[in-house]
Amino acid sequence: MRTLLLSALLLTAGTVQAEGSLELNERGYFSMPGLDVTVFADIYPDGHQSGVTVIQHGVRTAANGDVRLETSPGQWSPVPTGVGEAHVDEKNQRISQTLAYPDESKNRKGFNPIEYPDLNFSYQVHVEPLEGASFKVTVDLSQPLPDAWIGKVGFNFELFPGDLFGKSYVMDSSAGIFTNQPNGPMIKHKGEWLAEPLATGKTLTVAPEDDAQRMVIEQLKGGRLELWDGRTNHNNGWFIVRSLIPAGASRNAIEWVVTPNVIDDWQYKPVIQVSQLGYGVNLPKTAVIEQDSNDTKASKVQLLKLGSSGAELVQESSPKPWGSFLRYHYLQYDFSEVREPGMYQIAYRGQKSQPFKIGLDVYSRHAWQPTLEYFLPVQMCHMRVNEKYRVWHDKCHHDDALMAPVDYNHIDGYISGASTLTKFKPGQPVAGLNKGGWHDAGDYDLRVESQIGTTWLLAMMVEEFGLDYDATSIDQQKQLVEIHQPDGKNDALQQIEHGLLTVLGGYQALGRLYRGIIVPTKRQYVMLGDAAAQTDNLVYHPSLEPGEIKEGRSGTPDDRWVFTEQNPTRELRVAAGLAAASRVMADYSPELSQQALGAAEGIFTQAFGKSDDTAARAFVLAELILTTGKQSYIDALTNMKSAIVADIDNTAWAIGRVMTVIDNQEFVAAVHQAVVEQQKHVRAQAAETPYGVPYKPHIWGAGWGIQDFGVKQYFVHKSWPDIASSDIYVNALNFVLGVHPGSNTNSFASGVGSKSALVAYGVNRADWSYIPGGVISGTALIRPDLPELKEWPFFWQQTEYVMGGGATNYMFLALAVEALERRAGAEPSANSD
CATH class of the missing domain: 2.70.98 (Beta-galactosidase; Chain A, domain 5)
Known part of the structure; x- marks a missing residue:
């Protein structure tokens, strides 16, 4: 039967x-x-x-x-x-x-x-x-x-x-x-x-x-x-x-x-990879076509302009063979000469790309804005976040935090030693931690590196591009966020304030930086849904008997734990972020600005001599030089000449911004020559793929790393424009927006572009949903050679959002390319609309 x-x-x-x-x-x-x-x-x-x-x-x-x-x-x-x-x-x-x-x-x-x-x-x-x-x-x-x-x-x-x-x-x-x-x-x-x-x-x-x-x-x-x-x-x-x-x-x-089962004569259909958002009028425009490895012939590519009569043929030409990469054969179609604004599609062998825009205003709206309008507000901890009729989450984690146990290996990468490194005993409540911070995307914990990373990137966007945008009300006193209800304040500065509140709150309460704040149990950790349900928001006092009340509050032992660590390299990176934030906050909140600088210099004094990480040392010195101009910091940087040159891949982007204030010509010349060689290596890396950026994912999709690479290339290009090309950070943005390997050409930025990741590994993943402006980790590599981006909300290695870089690196790149387009002859930015 x-x-x-x-x-x-x-x-x-x-x-x-x-x-x-x-x-x-x-x-x-x-x-x-x-x-x-x-x-x-x-x-x-x-x-x-x-x-x-x-x-x-x-x-x-x-x-x-x-x-x-x-x-x-x-x-x-x-x-x-x-x-x-x-x-x-x-x-x-x-x-x-x-x-x-x-x-x-x-x-x-x-x-x-x-x-x-x-x-x-x-x-x-x-x-x-x-x-x-x-x-x-x-x-x-x-x-x-x-x-x-x-x-x-x-x-x-x-x-x-x-x-x-x-x-x-x-x-x-x-x-x-x-x-x-x-x-x-x-x-x-x-x-x-x-x-x-x-x-x-x-x-x-x-x-x-x-x-x-x-x-x-x-x-x-x-x-x-x-x-x-x-x-x-x-x-x-x-x-x-x-x-x-x-x-x-x-x-x-x-x-x-x-x-x-295998279909006879099956062959992989060509995939047309374009930016789902579009291209500036004055910038390079290259689509990538991915074909079966045995299909090495090129057919004609058609560029279609979309209008009231449908699609009109604008250009027909032969794509340029690129060669083999991973398991596929690749072609490139350069249509940079097309400058007329409008909506377009690319057709090839019966396949069509998603529609995309060419225009001076491609990045002026619907590009980086969703990250600032939605993603950052939704991720805010210790707040109630409303969007008109919707409540993204209620007030949460107001019982932060109990001192973590000693000699403990937590389920998610937090490890404590024999001491709490503070005056607090394990299990003792630590006041002052129930403010500020962003949930770490797919999880609800607060890692200090993600908090300061987000803060630093926002500070750079304000400093580099004059970011001034108001679409959100943020009330720290009421601990209330209202999306799409402006309050007359720069959202970017308000978000920087939110980051400083958690980092400085920890520093002031503990006398040192925290490593992170996270729930104690696996059942809490895997919880999805309203962040307010993860704890009871009541401070637990372990010395009290059940039913006793202290200061009007008594909860269950569900409070998050705060971990500390001895990590001078991480401390220096936090100090760098604090120094940068203090600059842009000087007018908005002078008191917070001074607290940030004081903490930055205090941490620097304690940690600088204990770290042998050249990149972290150069980074913090550069930020402190920009903030204070102190000669002692300049001298410390120039004294690191040999180490900086030896690690130029990781130091050039950070120190380029201070080269104009350095009088030591031997240092300047040595760094210049090192950057020349470093950029040869960068160009060689970019040329290893048809995308103009390196693609070498480990576990997580390469999107986050490519964005970080692009942001750093921006700073190198800004400091040495005659040596470093802007093409690489433009390519990095286009990679995130759809010009990436595999049959799924989604924009990694949710809600950005004509086709994007609308099922993502955020805290709402069980609903098969997304948060606009969140940026997923992206196309992963299934070893040895399959690029894969599945529509599946439970792949952290492909569809996870993340704080500290994922979304804010994307936002920075979009602003950087917008500025580049403007410098090339575009209309004024619409940042302040």
Whole structure:
């Protein structure tokens, strides 16, 4: 019955199995047109990037095929460690990876410590191609599992949910639909509540109706396949196909055959990558066309102008071949000569780009403004944030904060030593921390580097571009924010004030900088929704008995913890940001300005001699020189000549702004020559990709790093315009706005451009929503060569917002390119409209 049902479904779908078979390619994975199978080529199982992975018709449909200790693992679940690199056996067409539990580098230590059980074993996962598109997965254990672990350890294979919603599955004689939300009934399974399996059996067919995604998974030996919905216990879970490792099994403990369907003669369709926002009249304009690696021919490109009669052909020309990058072939189409304002599209081989604008006013509205109008206000901590009828979040975290425990490794990268480094004892309330700050995007914590990073960037926008914009009311006394209700004050200065309130509040209360402020428990940490629900907003006094009241307030022990650290390099970077903020706040709030400068100089005195980080030392000296003009700071900087030149990649951007006040010509000449060489390296890096910027993501998408790179290039160009090109920071902005690799050409800036990231990893991610002006991490690299940006709110490595750079670096670049366009002959900026 099962065979007849499956055959009928396949015939109805009209499948034609592609000719040829999977074979090892020169990149070390199995490949054929329309299908790639990688085996432990990636490094991030926590983010669903590792194990046995299927890329079907250019789309990653399944991943993380590996042995796991839980049916539905989460972010802090035990993961194995690879023992050496995967062994690629070209002769026998086989890839094998040895792995083991536990991973001692993560076992109760590291940035996200994991609690491993008392279980030690090693195993191998083997993958080998069969006929056509089929491949076999085999798991060999070094020895059978202990009896206590039978029924708990299995081979998991994860199916990406976002492309399966509404599609069907068939398991033997049963069938069903992949639902948009996880549904019960719930069962107690191995100690946790899960929805009961969607299906069990010997053969699973995924999406039988979809030729591009159909996949058949068959269990060869005894036992059965189980199909689970991993979202019932983790919002970011995937659909999971699982087989348990049987008692006494070692060799061939798991044997599967997986057959993804492949469409005959499939080829990756060309993708046209343009800025979704548009281009200035006077600036370079280059679109990138991404084609199948075997498709190296160029067709004509058409530039269309949009008007009342539809699309009018403006230009037809041949794009310039660029060459191979990652897994694709690239072409470039330069249309810089087109200067007539209007709306345009690019057409190529039946594909069309999104509409984009060419104009003098591209950045005057709807560009950087959403970041200042929406994203920064929404992220404000300790405030109620209203947008007309909507409440983004209520007053929150007014019980900040209790002194963190000592000798403690928190779940999210906060580590305390043997002392609190302050007069406060662990668990003691620290007053003065319940003001200012921005939630760190996908989380609700306040990291000092993100707070000062945001503050510094805003100060630079005021200083460099005269940013003066008012669309928001911010009342620190009432702790109330009203979006789209101007109050007659510069929003940028009000946001800088908000950043200073948290950094200086911590410095004044603790006698030093805080490392960060974060909730104590995992349950609080993973909470999504209104920030006001994370704590009860009442200060907890651990010395009191339940029901007692002190100063009219008594809460539960849900208060956030404040951590401190000994980190002179980070302290110097904070001091630099404080010095910069003190300059731009001098007229707006003289008292706060003086407090910021006093703290900056005090921190500098304490930390400068303790840090050997040249970049941080140069940065703080440059900002203090700009703020105070003191000769002692100038002398300290010039005395660092050798170190600065040796680290010119990380120092040039910071010190360029003070070169005009330095009389030491030997220092000036040495730095100048170093910048000449450094820019040769920068241009070489930019030329490694068709995008004019380096693209080398690690775990997170490269967008944030490219933005940071662009901001620094702006400062180098400003200081040495005859050496450093402005093209690179223009390219960095265009990369964020859509000129980036992969089939998803979304603008990384939510709500900016004709097509943007409208499903993002913010605090509202469970609603599949976005915050305008937030900027996601962007296109990630699925190793070894797949650029990927999925529409999925639970990929922090692709769609997360972040404070301290992500959104404000983008905002800075948009203002910088707006200023560049204006200098090239554009109309006056509309900043102050």
